[in-house]
Amino acid sequence: MAELDLDSADGRREALRRMVTIRAFDQEAGNRFADGEIPGFVHLYIGEEAVGVGTCASLESDDYIASTHRGHGHCIAKGLDPKYMMAELYGKAEGYCNGKGGSMHIADVDAGMLGANGIVGAGPPLATGAALSIDYQDRDQVAVGFLGDGAVAQGQVHEAINLASTWDLPAIFVVENNHYGEGTPVEKQHNLDNLSDTAQAYDIPGVTVDGMDITAVAEAVAEARERARAGDGPTMVEAQTYRYRGHYEGDEEPYRDDEEVERWRDQDPIESFKDRLIERGELTQEEFDDLRAEIEASIDDAVEYAQETDAPEPSAAYEDMFVEQPPELERFANVARTDGGANGGDHR
Amino acid sequence: MTAQAELEQETETMTVREAIRQGLREELERDEDVYLIGEDVGVFGGVLEVTGGLYEEFGEERVRDTPISEAGFMGAATGAAATGTRPVVELMFSDFMGVSMEQIMNQMAKMHYMFGGKAELPVTVRTTEGGGMGAASQHSGTVHTWIAHFPGLKAVAPGTAASAKGLTKAAIRSNDPVFVFENKMIYEQSGEVPTDEDYTVPIGEAAVEREGEDVTVVATQRLVGESLGVADSLEGDVSVEVIDPRSLYPLDTDTIVESVEKTGRLVVADESPLSYGTHAEIATRVQEEAFFSLDAPIQRVGTPDTHMPFSPPLEQEVLPGDDDVRAAIERIA
Structure with a gap:
């Protein structure tokens, strides 16, 4: 039983909800970043919602997923x-990573989310590894490695797909071709019309x-997924999409x-899917407006929570380096503090 | 703990290579989630024959040959460790670390921390280091300092057969990423190895391999045996204590400091290049904690900031050995 059944009205409604949630979340993340409330940098997914939710x-x-x-x-x-998630973007203790990851490293391993990743092309090897665990323990799962069009030029992506193919691992590589690797158009990065043609090199679909x-x-x-579960190995799916915002917020x-x-906005994934649901008679524009308002209110709540919840204690910076913490962490933490400590020794 | 105390149990004599293989075999038997992956670890038995016979014993799923794809399998091992299995990677030569460094430094080392402690990464990476066999610059490097330096990774480097087995087993049982640096010149070195299947060397515990009063030699890998030989030859003139840290990160500072407080003199012998390295870290910790116990400048024995040259007379020129340890002791004792 798939996560969402797009053959049912309920499944379609939930898919729409998730796409609208992504857009509302990222619009608000962009706004709050512009206001200086969110540190670091953020890369927004607006325009690409159908790829993540469809997958x-x-x-x-x-x-x-990686x-x-x-x-x-x-x-x-x-x-x-x-x-x-918003609490993590704000660097708060209650965020998914206790504020240690931020936008580029949100993860929830228990939910199967192996992390956003700051290194272009680093996710597919991790997905191959998850597929290796699945295969090794004969579990009924698959692992998806998301990558962008830019990452298709990375060597480790090739290595990951080659390994998964050679070992017939239950992996799926989803290439989100949004037509730009940072600021460089896809045509200047690859000598291929379809990036999925690279799959031929591994003898996978x-x-x-x-x-x-x-x-x-x-x-x-x-x-x-069906192919992967049948033991026939990985597949590459290239999804042609577009990001409406810059590579990062502030990109000129x-x-x-x-x-x-504008040409891409005319094919907007949310608008077009919503229109289809209206045509089928399972949604009205009014219901959609209500749904969006409800979601936007819930994102406002998320922002409010993120603003108000506690920041981590500074001492948490020394936690979670290892499962079994070496004495060095305490030793050097003491150096960093003004009260001296172990490193000061007896001779200061 | 002294090495002697650890050996007050049933032992058998074997080489470092056999000790590592026995450690791997025992852990494969003990835990079904453990498996070996790497280039030619299976049918071939490992390029330096460490995994010989394990493929026949455990099969191709558990002793898995990889393509020549260090970045790919290092990343796969990281992803696999995060999702419920315990891969043991063989990186054929430590010089190949560079090829896989992205997955090591940005994924393996950082995931546990970046995810707020919510991913465990029980992955072991075994690799060979060191000069001495004419393998030239790209197959003779000693790079353990990189890993010991990089936050989020643990690094161990055995100098005896017993610690080779005990550290290998401890690394595999650890829920953190651990790198085991095997010096390729000591695979044939024999020693007494505990036979107890639960014998491990705790990561972060040094061993006093020889007690002495006048000079402390902290030596790693091949230089442990060579330092013990020097210490024996100086018996009667200089009383030398030899400590094998065994674990480079975490480092058992207390055992080293305690020794220097007794002897007042320290030589650090490690095959890595001298600048910005393992020697410097050990020397720094000693001066931080035992500055006023020191009676002489701390001496370093290592590779003099060159790569390992091919031609035997050139290689012998730069490869640190027993004569360098002896000279260092004699400079201060």
């Missing part, structure tokens, strides 16, 4: 709670689908013009 719709809840630097959408698609269409993504991933986007952005 996770076809997974089981205990399947794994994400990218643009990971908020994957988290929400996988069912993580925006409240603790590679398909290119419309990443603005949630059902197209979900169907491709469902097929890939000298590499593209408004006209191009």
Whole structure:
């Protein structure tokens, strides 16, 4: 039983809800970043919602995903709670990573979310590893490695897919081709029309689908999952999509013009899916407006929670380096503090 | 703990290579979630024959040959460790660390911390280090300082057969990423090894391999045996205490400091390059805690900031050995 059944009205409604949640979350994350409330930097997923939600719709809840630097959408698609995600973006103790990860490293391993990742192309080897654990212990799961079009040029991505293919591991590689690797268009990065053609090198299926269409993504991933579970190895799914915002918030986007952005906005994944549900008679515009308002209110609550919940104690910086903590952590923590400590010795 | 105390149990004589293999075999038997992966670890038995016979004994699922793909399998091992299994990676030569460094430094080392402690990474990486066999610069490096330096990773480096087995087993049982640095020149060195299947060497505990009064030699890997030989040859003139830290990170500072407080003199012998390294860390900790116990400047024995050259006379020129340890002791004793 997949996470969401897009053949049922309830499943479709939930898929719509998750896409709208991603957009509302990231819009608010962008606003709060602009206001200086969120430290570091954030990479927004707006425009790409159908890829994350379409992929996770076809997974089981205990399947794994390894994400990218643009990971908020994957988290929400996988069912993580925006409240603790926002707390993580704010660097708060109650965030998913107790404030140690932030936007680029949100993870919830228990929920099968193996982390957003600050290194382009680093997720696929981790997904191959999760698939290795699954295969080794004969578990009924799969692992998805998300990567962008830019990451397809990374050597470790090739190594990860080659390993997964050679060992017939239950992995799926979802290439989110948003047409830009940071500020460089895909044509300047690859000598291929379809990035999924790289799959031929590993003798695995590679398909290119419309990443603005949630059902197209979900169907491709469902097929890939079935294949993986049958022991036939990995599949590469390239989803053609687009990010409406810059590479990061604050990106001045000298590499593209408004006209191009508008062309993609005309195929908006949320609007088009919503229109289809209205055509089918299972949703009205009014219901959709209510749904969006309700979601936006819940994101406002998440922001409020993130603003108000406690920051971590500074001493937490020394925790969680290891499962079994070496004495060095305490030794040098004492050096950092003004009251001296072990490192000061008896001779100061 | 003294090495002697550890050996007050049933032992048998074996080489370092056999001791590591026995440690691997016992852990494979003990825990089904443990498996070996690496280049030629299976049918071939490992390029330096450490895993020989294990493929036949445990099969291809548990002794798994990989493509020549260090970044790929280092990353896969990290992902696998985060999701419920306990991979033991063989990185054929430590010089290949660079090829896989991204997955080591940005994923393996950081995941536990970045995720607020919510991912455990029980992964072991075994690799070979050191010059002495004419393998030239890209197969003879000593890079354990990189790993010991990098937060989030533990590093151990056995100098005896017993610790080779005990550290290997402790690394595999650890729920943290642990690197085991095996010096390739001591695989044939024999020693007494405890036979108890639960014998492990706790990570972070040094061993006093020889007690002495005048000079402390902290030596690692191949230089442990060479320092013991020097100490024996100086008996009657200089009383030398030899400590094998065994674990480089965490480092058993207390055992070393206690020794220096007794002897007042310290030589640090480690094959890594001298600048910014393992020697410096040990020397610094000693001066932090035992500055006024020191009667002479701390001496370092290591590779003089060169790569390992190919030609035997060149390699012998830069490879630290017993004559260097002896000279260092004689400079201060």
